[in-house]
């Protein structure tokens with residue numbers, strides 16, 4: 001590629017999609033191809049193996065299954081496909097993404113227990129165990145690794161151990177940790193994890209994937225089929241038989257993912273995590289300098305999302321601050337944490353410390369420009 005296309009580089013500090021590299025953007029520009037061609041099939045086969053490799057899964061034991069959709073499709077697929085007749089799901093819920101899993105249960109009329117904990121605290125493992133002991137019909141335990149709404153990191157290894165002790169399958173929403181925080185699927189007691197291309201992999205939107213135990217998928221062939229499009233076994237089986245996705249895949253996104261995987265393995269798990277950590281530390285440093293306060297105790301944070309309290313300054317106006325930053329190429333993201341207004345700064349994507357330093361220069365300007373006092377003010381704490 002000799003002549004560069006002029007594509008502006010935006011720094012996305014929202015919780016995905018993430019900033020992508022120039023080469024990943026460009027990888028989408030390919031000759032038109034029918035995805036039923038063998039050439040495309042062999043590319044997907046390699047890609048599926050790479051997705052398992054990222055979580056250090058033994059290819060004889062674990063597989064990955066691709067879906068065309070955003071990350072939520074994985075939650076839908078896992079919960080509706082992996083529950084045997086007459087059994088129950090336990091959702092260990094301390095945030096918005098586990099609440100989304102509860103909604104999936106509601107929409108499919110799946111028997112479930114919504115075991116709720118405060119969004120700024122870790123789940124009480126004794127209560128999880130007590131619930132499992134009292135409900136021997138729980139066949140599936142689900143939780144979220146990094147609750148992206150708050151940035152809290154859940155103890156999945158411990159929850160997985162409890163699920164297994166009581167004979168349940170353990171599914172984890174790892175959408176906002178996969179390919180960022182190092183994960184060893186077996187070590188962490190995960191049966192199924194999931195993500196989508198636009199987060200840790202730093203590729204384009206439209207491809208999501210579930211990674212998990214092949215024998216459990218095969219066993220689920222006999223479970224009730226509750227969805228035509230979103231069934232894990234059907235999609236897996238079609239892949240195994242034909243090497244293709246059952247329905248049209250997101251062709252150009254898959255090319256971007258292939259390039260993103262090359263770049264992932266070239267950067268390396270450790271170096272990539274070190275980079276995200278650098279970015280995360282720079283976010284904290286910048287926030288501290290401006291006097292901002294975060295919601296979640298630092299030691300509970302997953303290292304990828306910082307949830308920041310709105311200052312109590314009468315001139316504070318998120319919209320205006322956002323727009324000022326946006327016009328200069330930096331995207332910040334609003335949110336609510338149990339009634340408290342917040343915004344989020346995330347360490348995802350193809351960005352580094354220097355981008356964060358530049359962002360905070362712009363954020364400081366945005367505050368001063370809007371007559372918001374620096375350092376920012378809070379009534380209490």
Ligand SMILES: *Cc1c(COP(=O)(O)O)cnc(C)c1O
Pocket residue numbers: 015016070071072073097144146147148173174175176196
């Ligand atoms: C981003 C994300 C999802 C998926 O959200 P979509 O908007 O459907 O892509 C699911 N779970 C977690 C934890 C996430 O961070």
